[in-house]
Amino acid sequence: MNQRVFKALADPTRRAILKRLRSGSCTAGELGTLFPIRGASLSYHFNILKGAELVRTERRGMHIVYSLNTTVMEEVATVLMEMFGQSTDEGES
Amino acid sequence: MNQRVFKALADPTRRAILKRLRSGSCTAGELGTLFPIRGASLSYHFNILKGAELVRTERRGMHIVYSLNTTVMEEVATVLMEMFGQSTDEGES
DNA sequence: TAACTATTTAGGGTTTTATCTAATTACCTG
DNA sequence: CAGGTAATTAGATAAAACCCTAAATAGTTA
Numbered sequence: 001m002n003q004r005v006f007k008a009l010a011d012p013t014r015r016a017i018l019k020r021l022r023s024g025s026c027t028a029g030e031l032g033t034l035f036p037i038r039g040a041s042l043s044y045h046f047n048i049l050k051g052a053e054l055v056r057t058e059r060r061g062m063h064i065v066y067s068l069n070t071t072v073m074e075e076v077a078t079v080l081m082e083m084f085g086q087s088t089d090e091g092e093s
Numbered sequence: 094m095n096q097r098v099f100k101a102l103a104d105p106t107r108r109a110i111l112k113r114l115r116s117g118s119c120t121a122g123e124l125g126t127l128f129p130i131r132g133a134s135l136s137y138h139f140n141i142l143k144g145a146e147l148v149r150t151e152r153r154g155m156h157i158v159y160s161l162n163t164t165v166m167e168e169v170a171t172v173l174m175e176m177f178g179q180s181t182d183e184g185e186s
Numbered sequence: 187t188a189a190c191t192a193t194t195t196a197g198g199g200t201t202t203t204a205t206c207t208a209a210t211t212a213c214c215t216g
Numbered sequence: 217c218a219g220g221t222a223a224t225t226a227g228a229t230a231a232a233a234c235c236c237t238a239a240a241t242a243g244t245t246a
Contacts, residue, residue, distance in 0.1 A: 006108070007103050007203095009099050009103070010100050012096065013204085015099070027223095028223055028224090029223080032223095037204085037205070037206090038205075039222085039223065040205080040206070040207080040223090040224075040226095041205050043225080044224095044225095045204085046223095047224090059213085062212085062221065064223065073173060076173055077170045077173035077174040080173070100233095104233085104234085120192085120193095121192075121193060121194090122191095125193095130234090130236090131235075131236065131237085132194085133193090133196095133237080134234070134235050134236075135193090137195095137233090138234090139194090140194090152242085154243070154244075155192055155244060156193090156243095157194095
């Protein structure tokens with residue numbers, strides 16, 4: 001889990017994308033219909049999510065399918081828990 | 094837990110402040126010695142952390158003591174777990 | 187009250203972020 | 217191959233973030 005994860009989670013549109021992906025993989029176009037921004041802007045957000053390894057992509061014919069990388073999300077939650085749950089004096093990755 | 098928490102966590106200086114506070118409360122001045130930025134900039138970060146309710150302050154004489162609000166941190170971790178751990182189709186606050 | 191210390195606020199400059207339109211790439215199909 | 221659809225990249229712009237210096241505020245102490 002890298003530094004970029006926190007930046008990626010800071011934007012509400014990106015969190016909404018992640019939330020949507022939770023209920024199943026989705027093409028870029030489908031996601032585009034859910035938000036009031038242009039495809040190019042979505043693409044910008046996808047790149048940030050990919051950089052944080054929060055999503056994965058796979059081309060399927062004419063479409064590109066996005067899916068959630070739940071592993072990294074769980075890591076984030078775990079790290080936060082370790083950092084702030086109780087003082088074990090450790091917790092940085 | 095509000096929207097601002099994610100923004101607050103997005104900055105490395107603020108995460109370092111939180112991490113430091115984990116080992117105990119601290120005055121603004123003490124925290125200032127730990128980072129290569131001016132007091133005014135620290136104050137800016139403190140305001141963001143306070144807005145996110147991640148820290149609490151208490152004036153003690155001439156100093157202002159900062160302490161961690163671990164409750165909110167745990168909430169964040171929990172929300173992330175709920176959102177991305179497994180698909181229970183719920184998890185928004 | 188005057189001088190001193192700790193911290194915040196105000197105002198400004200630079201960098202980064204989020205969005206847009208237009209152009210491009212990648213694939214599919216007739 | 218030519219035309220069409222899906223998605224990304226390029227370039228521009230407005231807003232937000234972060235940092236600084238200087239000034240203001242709040243409390244302490246002689």
